[in-house]
Amino acid sequence: MSTFIQLHLLTAYAPSNLNRDDLGRPKTAVMGNSDRLRISSQSLKRAWRTSDCFYQSLSDHIGVRSRRFARDWVYDPMDKHGISEKIAKESAIKIAGQFGKVKNEKAPKDPLTNVEIEQLVHISNDEQQAIASLVKLLISEKRVPTDDEVKLLRKQNSSVDIALFGRMLADSPAFNVDAACQVSHALGVSSVTIEDDFFTAVDDLNNKEHDAGSAHLGERGFASALFYTYICISRDLLLDNLNGDEALVEKTLKALTESAAKVAPSGMQNSFASRAYTSYLLIEKGTQQPRSLAVAYFNPIRSQDMVNDAITRLEQQLDKFDQVYGQCADDRYKLNIESGEGTLAAALTFVAQK
Secondary structure (H helix, E strand, O other), rough: OOOOOEEEEEEEEEEEEEEEEOOOOOEEEEEEEEEEEOOOOOHHHHHHHHHHHHHHHHHOOOOOOEHHHHHHHHHHHHOOOOOOHHHHHHHHHHOOOOOOOOOOOOOOOOOHHHEEEEOOOOOOOHHHHHHHHHHHHHHHHHOOOOOOOOOOOOHHHHOOOOOOOOOOOOOOOOHOOOEEEEEOOOOOOOOOEEEEEEEEEOOOOOOOOOOOOOOOOEEEEEEEEEEEEEEEEEEEHHHHHHHHOOHHHHHHHHHHHHHHOOOOOOOOOHHOOOOOOOOEEEEEEOOOOOOHHHHHHHHHHOOOOOOHHHHHHHHHHHHHHHHHHHHOOOOEEEEOOOEOOOOOHHHHHEEEEE
16 A cells, blocks of 8 residues: 655745735635635745755756756757857757747747747756757767657656656656645635735935935735645655655655745745744654545634644644544654644654655
């Protein structure tokens, strides 16, 4: 049976706009007939995988998600080494086409637009190295790659972000990777009302003799919430995605857990500085079918001690599931800032152990 690792986090963010919708407002969701503040899983995953926490541990095992890689990794190096524009561009288009559909814009403003692909693709570090080696060869021989040489997609993968969050290539499904990690949208445990911050910018050289007005007027939405986030990881699939490298799996689990506990999304941080460490982390391990504890917050919390009440509700919900379904995890570790229980170092050791 598969082994699952489940992380339950409660993190309080001060007034902020960490994750915006198409109108620039903080994202929300309706749960339990009340509006809740929301941070999308896409925003969380990007913040984690691009964080210093992640890179410090796994810098040699992180992929790149891009649609302009052929411009930066193929055309530009060949151009800088004096290869003709025709050969450099043809090479870039040929390599790009292995990873996705190449753009075919007629009369684009930027002539290099057509060496990019239509959709983002996650490129593993193994594939990056293969591209770099081929480009070096093409520069030395001043030529376009052959059809066999541009077969650069690799089934073998040591990029932890691809192993965790997956990859889909519509035109090359044999190289798809099933995600070993599922991440919920973080949802506020209480109802929310989004407020508007009206602001002005003053021209420092305006002495007000002719114009006493501001140089700029604007407004932005903001709100605050205590968020519940749920993460579910298939340890067996993660190990399979990383070619059976147990040491790399352990480093990945530690880096992901630390990032989830310490890293905030970057949206409008310069305006709000709403950085937060998680106040409560529950780690569960076992072979039972995973389940979120979000139902604990379908009835929004309305209290003066929201953090402690949210912790109490989550632990009560945990006990309810255990009582009805039997023990839902084989082992657990708890970090509780409010009670001083647990440490991050011990949590990271626990999450990495088989």
